[in-house]
Amino acid sequence: MPVVSMTVNGKPVSGEIEARTLLVQFLRENLRLTGTHVGCDTSQCGACVVHLDGIAVKSCTTLALQCEGAHVTTIEGLADPDGPLHPMQEAFREHHALQCGFCTPGMIMAALDIVRRRGHDLDERTIRDELDGNICRCTGYHNIVKAIAAGAKAMAKGGPVRQAAE
Amino acid sequence: MSATGIGAAVRRKEDIRFVTGRGQYTDDIARPGETRAVFVRSPHARARIRQVDVSAAKNMPGVVDVLTGRQLAADKIGNLICGWMIHSKDGSPMKMAPHPALAAETVNFVGDPVAVVIAETVAQARDAAERVKVDYEVLPAVVDPAKARSGPQIHAVAPGNTIYEWALGDSKAVDAAFAAARHVTRLDIINNRLIPNAIEPRAALAEYDAGTDRLTLWNTSQNPHVARLVISAFVGLAPEHKLRVIAPDVGGGFGSKIFIYPEEVVCLWAARKLRRPVKWTAERSESFLADAHGRDHVTHAELALDAHGKILALRVKTIANLGAYMSTFSSSVPTYLYATLMSGQYDIPHIYCEVDAVYTNTVPVDAYRGAGRPEATFVVERLVEVAAREMGIDPAELRERNFIKSFPHQTPVIMTYDAGDYHASLKKAMELADVKGFNKRKRESARRGKLRGLGYSTYIEACGIAPSRAVGSLGCGVGLWESAEVRVNPTGTVEVLTGTHAHGQGHETTFAQLVSERLGIPIENVSVVHGDTDKVQFGMGTYGSRSAAVGMSALVKAIDKVIDKAKKVAAHMLEASEGDIEFKDGKFTVAGTDKSAAWGEVALNAYIAHKFAGQDLEPGLKETAFYDPTNFTFPAGCHICEVEVDAETGKTEIVNWTAVDDFGTVVNPMIVEGQVHGGIAQGVGQALLEGAVYDNNGQLVTGSLMDYTMPRAYDLPSFKVGLTETKSPSNPLGIKGCGEAGAIAAPAAVINAITDAIGSEDVSMPATAATVWAALQRVQPARRAAA
Numbered sequence: 044m045p046v047v048s049m050t051v052n053g054k055p056v057s058g059e060i061e062a063r064t065l066l067v068q069f070l071r072e073n074l075r076l077t078g079t080h081v082g083c084d085t086s087q088c089g090a091c092v093v094h095l096d097g098i099a100v101k102s103c104t105t106l107a108l109q110c111e112g113a114h115v116t117t118i119e120g121l122a123d124p125d126g127p128l129h130p131m132q133e134a135f136r137e138h139h140a141l142q143c144g145f146c147t148p149g150m151i152m153a154a155l156d157i158v159r160r161r162g163h164d165l166d167e168r169t170i171r172d173e174l175d176g177n178i179c180r181c182t183g184y185h186n187i188v189k190a191i192a193a194g195a196k197a198m199a200k201g202g203p204v205r206q207a208a209e
Numbered sequence: 210m211s212a213t214g215i216g217a218a219v220r221r222k223e224d225i226r227f228v229t230g231r232g233q234y235t236d237d238i239a240r241p242g243e244t245r246a247v248f249v250r251s252p253h254a255r256a257r258i259r260q261v262d263v264s265a266a267k268n269m270p271g272v273v274d275v276l277t278g279r280q281l282a283a284d285k286i287g288n289l290i291c292g293w294m295i296h297s298k299d300g301s302p303m304k305m306a307p308h309p310a311l312a313a314e315t316v317n318f319v320g321d322p323v324a325v326v327i328a329e330t331v332a333q334a335r336d337a338a339e340r341v342k343v344d345y346e347v348l349p350a351v352v353d354p355a356k357a358r359s360g361p362q363i364h365a366v367a368p369g370n371t372i373y374e375w376a377l378g379d380s381k382a383v384d385a386a387f388a389a390a391r392h393v394t395r396l397d398i399i400n401n402r403l404i405p406n407a408i409e410p411r412a413a414l415a416e417y418d419a420g421t422d423r424l425t426l427w428n429t430s431q432n433p434h435v436a437r438l439v440i441s442a443f444v445g446l447a448p449e450h451k452l453r454v455i456a457p458d459v460g461g462g463f464g465s466k467i468f469i470y471p472e473e474v475v476c477l478w479a480a481r482k483l484r485r486p487v488k489w490t491a492e493r494s495e496s497f498l499a500d501a502h503g504r505d506h507v508t509h510a511e512l513a514l515d516a517h518g519k520i521l522a523l524r525v526k527t528i529a530n531l532g533a534y535m536s537t538f539s540s541s542v543p544t545y546l547y548a549t550l551m552s553g554q555y556d557i558p559h560i561y562c563e564v565d566a567v568y569t570n571t572v573p574v575d576a577y578r579g580a581g582r583p584e585a586t587f588v589v590e591r592l593v594e595v596a597a598r599e600m601g602i603d604p605a606e607l608r609e610r611n612f613i614k615s616f617p618h619q620t621p622v623i624m625t626y627d628a629g630d631y632h633a634s635l636k637k638a639m640e641l642a643d644v645k646g647f648n649k650r651k652r653e654s655a656r657r658g659k660l661r662g663l664g665y666s667t668y669i670e671a672c673g674i675a676p677s678r679a680v681g682s683l684g685c686g687v688g689l690w691e692s693a694e695v696r697v698n699p700t701g702t703v704e705v706l707t708g709t710h711a712h713g714q715g716h717e718t719t720f721a722q723l724v725s726e727r728l729g730i731p732i733e734n735v736s737v738v739h740g741d742t743d744k745v746q747f748g749m750g751t752y753g754s755r756s757a758a759v760g761m762s763a764l765v766k767a768i769d770k771v772i773d774k775a776k777k778v779a780a781h782m783l784e785a786s787e788g789d790i791e792f793k794d795g796k797f798t799v800a801g802t803d804k805s806a807a808w809g810e811v812a813l814n815a816y817i818a819h820k821f822a823g824q825d826l827e828p829g830l831k832e833t834a835f836y837d838p839t840n841f842t843f844p845a846g847c848h849i850c851e852v853e854v855d856a857e858t859g860k861t862e863i864v865n866w867t868a869v870d871d872f873g874t875v876v877n878p879m880i881v882e883g884q885v886h887g888g889i890a891q892g893v894g895q896a897l898l899e900g901a902v903y904d905n906n907g908q909l910v911t912g913s914l915m916d917y918t919m920p921r922a923y924d925l926p927s928f929k930v931g932l933t934e935t936k937s938p939s940n941p942l943g944i945k946g947c948g949e950a951g952a953i954a955a956p957a958a959v960i961n962a963i964t965d966a967i968g969s970e971d972v973s974m975p976a977t978a979a980t981v982w983a984a985l986q987r988v989q990p991a992r993r994a995a996a
Contacts (some may be wrong), residue, residue: 049258061332063332071237074594075239076230077233077234077237078231078232079230079609080409081410081490082460083913084493085493085494085913085915086913087915088493088914090416095709105993117230118229119229119230119231121231128225128228128229132228132229135221135228136220136224136225139879141227141228142226142883143409143461143712144409144458145222145226145232145234145460146231147227148228151228153279167927169299170922171922171923172922172923174923175921175923178919178921180408180461180890181461181713182744182886182887182890183882183887183888183889183890183891183929183951184886184890184925185883185920185921185925185928187884188922
């Protein structure tokens with residue numbers, strides 16, 4: 044079986060995997076990083092979004108072998124385990140942008156990608172359109188939209204926030 | 210109100226783990242030596258199984274075993290059951306067909322499991338599942354509930370595919386009222402079949418410990434205790450004390466995770482047989498075929514009114530599609546959770562509702578957010594709106610004329626409404642929605658070529674399910690009380706054990722708020738434990754907006770008992786009589802003195818027991834309570850939807866949404882608003898986007914998230930949410946429940962708005978652009994002809 048090596052949340056990792064192994068399987072099963080979720084099998088729900096070399100991807104439709112040598116950031120890598128939350132994580136909590144929590148890691152990773160591409164001053168229409176690839180069944184999106192706008196602003200104010208993906 | 214007590218918008222305790230990816234959902238749990246299960250499912254809607262050949266599959270790499278329905282039957286594993294007995298009009302019991310966890314003789318819907326492959330990895334199991342050869346003799350199927358009676362008979366026990374022919378109300382009185390009516394409004398309604406789609410797919414992980422002869426099941430369940438009871442008492446896999454069911458973090462349920470499904474039964478059976486842990490996690494497309502669907506009614510409804518718009522009577526005839534087998538609570542949904550709400554918020558003297566439940570070769574149908582009450586609300590609120598339009602009365606005015614105004618109010622369909630103020634919620638909603646400014650906005654829309662419409666839904670629901678005696682008399686096989694246990698540790702911190710569960714509702718926060726307020730201790734010092742049958746003795750789980758109304762009422766009782774006991778301990782410590790001990794803000798004081806003991810000191814003294822003799826007072830500080838409600842609760846409110854329809858394309862945009870709800874006491878307004886938002890989104894989904902479609906052969910056409918339209922962020926507006934409050938007199942906190950209201954209210958509000966906009970009542974759900982465009986084409990020639 045082939046061996047794949049990459050950097051996940053700043054740490055070098057490698058594993059012997061079947062060629063068909065998806066990135067999300069590698070993260071969840073080999074590395075036991077279970078914060079990245081699988082909610083569908085058609086790339087629709089976005090529960091599996093991670094950052095690959097700084098860009099949001101759906102890890103359920105990315106082969107692990109495609110990520111050879113890449114830098115991957117998952118929800119577990121956004122904040123120091125003993126430090127404060129990332130401003131976007133904090134905004135989701137503050138604005139009650141999650142209920143069951145299952146879509147939340149993907150939502151937060153997608154939100155950071157919206158900020159990367161569209162900046163810190165996000166209006167409601169932009170956020171709603173940009174969330175095309177993420178489904179939440181609990182919140183009706185109302186509070187997610189508010190949280191992303193607030194989180195984006197907080198990231199601008201908060202000075203040097205750790206980059207979503209190094 | 211304390212900063213963390215009842216009524217405070219406390220930020221959720223559970224969020225830290227969820228926003229950092231540290232939640233523990235069933236699929237996140239891995240057990241040493243774990244195997245993976247993949248099910249072989251029927252590709253046919255109805256077929257006889259001639260033979261299942263597993264030999265090629267068994268030889269595939271990594272395969273541990275392949276098990277079939279015949280082996281399950283040989284091992285005498287019992288059938289799945291429906292736990293609510295409904296009797297037909299003629300007194301005969303419902304026709305419950307056998308439902309084995311793996312089909313052995315016949316398959317009855319696309320997705321019916323026939324075999325399971327257990328392998329070292331999920332990929333190996335999937336590969337081997339492709340090699341299981343099932344020889345089917347394909348049989349004709351019936352899919353459309355309206356044609357079920359004349360279709361091929363699916364189960365030997367149910368001639369005409371009829372499960373029951375049930376009725377509620379006085380048909381003669383209704384007929385007499387219709388004969389005397391000045392106006393009758395008639396509607397044919399299809400309440401579209403929905404697929405729940407909690408974002409966490411269902412999963413089960415089973416492990417057998419040969420040393421203790423115990424089975425453990427980790428399961429995506431809304432009610433692990435009832436799952437254990439059914440799997441023990443009916444399926445017969447293991448006695449209750451030899452089966453532990455754990456529902457860890459659960460990623461949404463909406464009803465679909467209440468039920469006891471084949472997959473968890475098979476995983477438990479296989480784990481004991483193979484002496485290896487067995488895990489199954491649904492793929493999404495599998496969920497479409499394996500999770501109970503919701504709604505699916507065909508209804509004809511008639512409303513009789515006098516010349517002033519006073520409602521005289523309501524007559525409803527519904528065919529309810531329960532799918533291929535009777536799921537756990539399916540029988541109750543179109544009967545006692547449906548017809549009993551037909552009075553809506555209105556004083557209707559006579560109601561008669563007939564419901565025929567039928568089998569079809571489709572996925573079983575059971576409770577989905579609102580369960581029966583969205584269907585009832587849609588019938589009543591569409592009828593009232595259409596009646597108002599037909600009679601030339603303002604829809605809000607017609608509602609006002611018929612509102613129930615004094616309580617308690619006995620409806621003709623069992624329920625006794627205990628408290629409410631329907632005028633207050635309608636008035637507040639009309640203000641928030643600026644109904645007065647609607648005509649101006651409509652003209653402005655018209656200038657842009659858009660048709661603007663406004664629709665009301667003044668809904669009611671029965672929640673806090675439910676008084677055990679009441680549901681028992683109606684056929685329910687379980688009591689619907691709730692339990693709570695309060696364990697005070699020697700240092701004064703508290704664990705609350707509840708028989709409810711949470712799959713997004715935030716009970717770890719709200720239950721702790723109650724404890725924090727009543728015991729005067731920091732909310733950080735309270736933990737909530739739920740979802741584990743080894744920790745919590747028994748409970749009825751979370752559905753029907755019951756957890757706060759019933760579960761927190763049990764908690765109130767347990768807290769009161771703890772305080773009573775703690776006062777006895779404090780009396781010994783402070784050398785006073787028990788009657789003189791006062792407890793306030795976490796401090797025990799001897800009345801009229803400055804002698805006091807803090808909460809933590811009393812908790813410690815309860816355990817060290819140095820100040821009292823065990824004969825007088827038992828050491829320890831832990832109390833349990835079971836609470837059985839005295840009545841249902843009746844949340845109600847008014848939702849107003851405003852839409853713009855593009856006259857050229859038929860596309861509907863929701864431009865304003867106003868919700869004013871009366872949930873009684875609100876424990877955490879932030880969480881309550883979130884529940885309202887989510888409920889509306891699901892209701893809007895039903896009204897505009899979602900609908901399960903089967904072809905005539907029983908193939909599910911909408912079988913993935915590529916084909917079944919889930920609401921996305923751009924489909925919805927931000928919502929204006931307000932509250933009114935009349936406390937429920939039926940529980941100690943005055944809570945009514947909030948979890949389902951949005952999904953119940955929303956569909957009628959949307960369709961009332963669209964039909965107002967386009968000037969035609971001929972719009973079915975989901976009101977997609979194509980549906981509305983077609984309705985516009987039908988209405989416009991008529992308009993042109995009239996002009």
